[in-house]
Amino acid sequence: MKKVLVISNDNVKRIGELKSVAKILGDIHEIIVITLDKNKKQIKGEWEKAWITNEMIGANIIESIIELSNSVDYIISSGDLGLSISPILSVKIDASLITEVTDVEKSDDTIIFVHPIYGGKAIAKYKAKKDKVVVSLRENYFDPDPLEGETEAEELLIKNKKVELLEVKMEATEGISLEDASVIVSGGRGIGGKDGFKELFELAKLLDGAVGASRAAVDAGWVPNSLQIGQTGTVVAPDLYIAIGISGATQHLAGISNAKIVVAINKDEEAPIFSRARYGIVADWKEFLPIFKEKIKQLKENEQ
Numbered sequence: 441m442k443k444v445l446v447i448s449n450d451n452v453k454r455i456g457e458l459k460s461v462a463k464i465l466g467d468i469h470e471i472i473v474i475t476l477d478k479n480k481k482q483i484k485g486e487w488e489k490a491w492i493t494n495e496m497i498g499a500n501i502i503e504s505i506i507e508l509s510n511s512v513d514y515i516i517s518s519g520d521l522g523l524s525i526s527p528i529l530s531v532k533i534d535a536s537l538i539t540e541v542t543d544v545e546k547s548d549d550t551i552i553f554v555h556p557i558y559g560g561k562a563i564a565k566y567k568a569k570k571d572k573v574v575v576s577l578r579e580n581y582f583d584p585d586p587l588e589g590e591t592e593a594e595e596l597l598i599k600n601k602k603v604e605l606l607e608v609k610m611e612a613t614e615g616i617s618l619e620d621a622s623v624i625v626s627g628g629r630g631i632g633g634k635d636g637f638k639e640l641f642e643l644a645k646l647l648d649g650a651v652g653a654s655r656a657a658v659d660a661g662w663v664p665n666s667l668q669i670g671q672t673g674t675v676v677a678p679d680l681y682i683a684i685g686i687s688g689a690t691q692h693l694a695g696i697s698n699a700k701i702v703v704a705i706n707k708d709e710e711a712p713i714f715s716r717a718r719y720g721i722v723a724d725w726k727e728f729l730p731i732f733k734e735k736i737k738q739l740k741e742n743e744q
């Protein structure tokens with residue numbers, strides 16, 4: 441009987457994704473949840489054991505995680521949290537390490553971990569060689585488990601605190617996060633400035649989506665860093681990705697390899713983004729967007 445330890449942020453979707461993978465990997469599921477909520481005592485879902493901590497700093501919780509890892513076969517986490525704790529954890533407990541996992545295949549007793557390489561142009565499959573395995577998942581690639589019931593959590597004992605966190609300033613974000621958005625309207629250098637992005641925010645609102653950006657738009661200071669999509673930004677997997685004034689550099693495409701439908705609006709018909717797009721509009725976005733928005737408004741009105 442394999443035992444799985446899940447480490448997650450306090451986000452039901454993330455916990456659900458991890459639980460769905462935990463079910464493939466083993467039968468006994470334990471969880472550590474890291475949360476800012478000081479009053480939280482219950483974790484969604486049924487867990488054999490649950491711990492909770494307000495400690496956000498990896499260096500401070502790693503020893504406690506190592507201790508709990510001794511009695512389990514798999515330690516799984518996801519996103520930035522997964523990428524920050526998994527490498528050190530695997531070295532400390534002498535485990536196999538597999539990161540950025542986007543699929544898990546099980547046949548008989550063999551478990552294969554899948555992970556995209558070369559910016560999503562190819563996929564690699566891995567089998568763990570050690571008895572203990574540390575896995576970190578990409579967010580939004582697994583159907584979240586519906587998480588029935590709740591489990592009472594105990595406080596995670598933190599020993600040997602190395603760093604003190606003085607303050608957390610949450611960035612004020614409106615609407616849906618990029619990771620959770622099923623529609624993303626993304627702008628690049630071709631948008632030309634902050635005013636142009638206002639129009640993208642309007643379009644995203646109409647479509648109940650979120651706004652993303654290329655690195656060029658972020659570097660120009662038109663939108664915050666947190667909106668950057670790509671190799672060095674967020675990796676997203678929306679149903680619909682609308683790329684406006686984005687050329688489609690490989691580093692940008694690396695962030696949208698799992699987007700289901702890509703629509704590109706670009707005035708250069710040779711722009712590489714068109715080779716990734718299912719639908720392409722060769723136009724100046726300033727001329728196209730007002731017509732597009734008007735059409736969406738009409739369709740929404742007709743729906744009501």
Ligand SMILES: Cc1cc2nc3c(=O)[nH]c(=O)nc-3n(C[C@H](O)[C@H](O)[C@H](O)COP(=O)(O)OP(=O)(O)OC[C@H]3O[C@@H](n4cnc5c(N)ncnc54)[C@H](O)[C@@H]3O)c2cc1C
Binds near residue numbers: 629691692708
């Ligand atoms: C190590 C490294 C990591 C990187 N990581 C990332 C990353 O995570 N994400 C990322 O995005 N980039 C990343 N980059 C940068 C990447 O290589 C590109 O430089 C960047 O993606 C280009 O952004 P862009 O498409 O907005 O700009 P450009 O390449 O300049 O393209 C602008 C596009 O807008 C079109 N356009 C202009 N005006 C209009 C108009 N009025 N209407 C319609 N279309 C118009 C143009 O035809 C052009 O195709 C990285 C680079 C490196 C070296």
